[in-house]
Amino acid sequence: MIEAVAFVGRKALAFVEHLGRIALFTTRCVATALRPPFRFHRLVEELYKLGVLSLVIITVSGVAVGMVLALQGYNTLVRFGSEEALGAVVGLSLVRELGPVLTALLTTGRAGSATAAEIGTMVATQQLDGLRMMSVDPMDYVVRPKAMAMTLVMPMLGALFTTAAIFGAYLVGVALMGIDGGTYMTSLEDAIDFRNDVAGSLLKTLLFGGIVGLVATYRGYTCAPTSEGVSSATTSTVVIASVTVLIADYFFTALWGV
Amino acid sequence: MAESAYTRDSAASRDEDHVLLDDVSMAYGDRPVFENLSFGFPRGKISVVLGGSGSGKTTILKLIGGLVRPDTGRVVVEGDDVTRMKERELYVVREKLGMMFQGGALLDSMTVFDNVAFPLRERSRRNKHEIADKVHNRLRSVGLHDVDDLLPSELSGGMVKRVALARALILDPVIVLIDEPFSGLDPVTVKLIEALFVKINRESGMTMILSSHHIPTTMRMADNVIMILQGDAIRGTPRELARSRDARIRRFLTEEVAEEDVLERVDQLQVEAGPSGRSGG
Numbered sequence: 001m002i003e004a005v006a007f008v009g010r011k012a013l014a015f016v017e018h019l020g021r022i023a024l025f026t027t028r029c030v031a032t033a034l035r036p037p038f039r040f041h042r043l044v045e046e047l048y049k050l051g052v053l054s055l056v057i058i059t060v061s062g063v064a065v066g067m068v069l070a071l072q073g074y075n076t077l078v079r080f081g082s083e084e085a086l087g088a089v090v091g092l093s094l095v096r097e098l099g100p101v102l103t104a105l106l107t108t109g110r111a112g113s114a115t116a117a118e119i120g121t122m123v124a125t126q127q128l129d130g131l132r133m134m135s136v137d138p139m140d141y142v143v144r145p146k147a148m149a150m151t152l153v154m155p156m157l158g159a160l161f162t163t164a165a166i167f168g169a170y171l172v173g174v175a176l177m178g179i180d181g182g183t184y185m186t187s188l189e190d191a192i193d194f195r196n197d198v199a200g201s202l203l204k205t206l207l208f209g210g211i212v213g214l215v216a217t218y219r220g221y222t223c224a225p226t227s228e229g230v231s232s233a234t235t236s237t238v239v240i241a242s243v244t245v246l247i248a249d250y251f252f253t254a255l256w257g258v
Numbered sequence: 259m260a261e262s263a264y265t266r267d268s269a270a271s272r273d274e275d276h277v278l279l280d281d282v283s284m285a286y287g288d289r290p291v292f293e294n295l296s297f298g299f300p301r302g303k304i305s306v307v308l309g310g311s312g313s314g315k316t317t318i319l320k321l322i323g324g325l326v327r328p329d330t331g332r333v334v335v336e337g338d339d340v341t342r343m344k345e346r347e348l349y350v351v352r353e354k355l356g357m358m359f360q361g362g363a364l365l366d367s368m369t370v371f372d373n374v375a376f377p378l379r380e381r382s383r384r385n386k387h388e389i390a391d392k393v394h395n396r397l398r399s400v401g402l403h404d405v406d407d408l409l410p411s412e413l414s415g416g417m418v419k420r421v422a423l424a425r426a427l428i429l430d431p432v433i434v435l436i437d438e439p440f441s442g443l444d445p446v447t448v449k450l451i452e453a454l455f456v457k458i459n460r461e462s463g464m465t466m467i468l469s470s471h472h473i474p475t476t477m478r479m480a481d482n483v484i485m486i487l488q489g490d491a492i493r494g495t496p497r498e499l500a501r502s503r504d505a506r507i508r509r510f511l512t513e514e515v516a517e518e519d520v521l522e523r524v525d526q527l528q529v530e531a532g533p534s535g536r537s538g539g
Binding site: 125131134 | 320323345348349350356359360364365366376377380381
């Protein structure tokens with residue numbers, strides 16, 4: 001019995017210690033972001049790696065999701081004779097919810113895991129120690145640009161995903177199901193409000209970008225210096241970031257109303 | 259065991275200590291690496307930390323570089339106690355140090371040129387032409403030509419070590435730490451790199467601290483040897499150690515210890531595996 005209590009106590013202490021480390025890591029990351037040197041060239045490199053190299057997967061996934069959504073939406077709406085509302089249904093669900101969340105999940109899978117693996121490999125091959133010995137802070141040179149790039153790139157990728165999905169839905173709704181193109185666009189425009197929907201969506205993706213960036217860099221930075229450690233960091237990045245994004249989405253939606 | 263022409267007189271290794279470990283103990287978790295070690299590394303000489311695998315050679319270099327902290331004791335580098343320094347303060351001390359890691363630790367997204375130029379771009383105010391000249395001179399000094407645009411993944415093991423050495427030396431540090439420079443290299447490359455170390459040391463007078471388990475090379479090139487044996491540090495010149503009556507030193511130098519360790523380890527593993535392990539074996 002005492003052993004069981006001790007086990008729970010050790011686990012609880014380890015969890016609290018872990019939370020403390022994440023808080024310290026986040027504080028250090030934010031502190032280095034406010035302190036020169038700002039290393040804009042490193043930020044641009046990371047924006048390219050995390051953003052530009054994700055364009056294809058985001059665009060293709062966006063179009064596919066939009067097409068499926070239009071198909072499902074049309075089949076439901078047509079039962080009530082409201083198929084002209086397809087633009088509104090698709091647009092609202094994409095802008096408010098599916099766009100930000102699916103973009104965050106896709107980016108976690110592609111760029112978040114790559115970030116954790118890259119930093120983890122640098123730990124395992126002593127590249128971060130090498131930077132320290134050259135009097136270069138790895139938080140400043142490696143972690144900050146990656147976390148910042150992830151935060152900045154997520155709203156842009158989210159906007160691209162939503163746009164591609166609306167286009168995909170247009171293709172199915174207008175070209176395949178025969179809805180009038182003008183009706184589709186008017187319904188979309190009338191339903192979406194900039195402040196409540198678009199701004200909220202962008203803020204959501206900014207928050208998700210910060211979460212994914214911090215989780216990926218933290219897991220990579222603190223991984224064991226072995227191939228197993230790198231593999232574990234990559235997997236846990238996808239799991240932790242995805243779950244955290246979904247939980248944060250609930251609270252953001254509840255508080256913001258988006 | 260004869261000394262080569264590289265090694266200078268034994269009195270030289272008793273000069274002023276450039277780096278000092280004072281009563282240092284270190285453990286990783288519950289596993290002690292060493293306890294209450296005290297020794298120094300003389301200024302301007304080649305010192306080799308010699309010991310078997312897991313004896314803590316790399317840890318000693320990391321302690322000097324401030325990459326790990328001792329549990330007790332202090333580490334003094336050029337008069338500065340690095341033990342209690344904050345990370346930011348350590349960066350100032352590290353400007354006097356260069357370190358070549360066992361695997362090179364080259365930044366794998368950068369070319370050879372950019373790797374060697376990296377410390378210059380970060381820590382100096384030289385223009386592009388000055389940086390290019392210095393990088394090419396340093397690469398030539400370690401025997402590398404026409405490798406500017408190669409990535410670390412395109413280099414052989416010996417080339418990686420030489421690029422790493424060039425990077426460690428590019429800012430002309432006063433102390434250079436070199437971790438296992440001869441591991442995984444063929445005998446020809448070993449001799450090439452060994453000669454390179456001696457040449458650089460004799461020309462620049464920088465303090466070189468190497469970790470190695472390669473006995474012949476150590477005996478040829480070292481001015482000062484720190485042997486880590488069973489948790490003890492034994493300091494001497496190669497000549498002094500070769501003439502030592504200490505049974506542990508004699509066993510290690512004749513490499514009998516290696517065989518004994520293997521046999522002991524096999525026995526230990528068989529005991530740990532239990533009856534099924536033994537029968538399976």
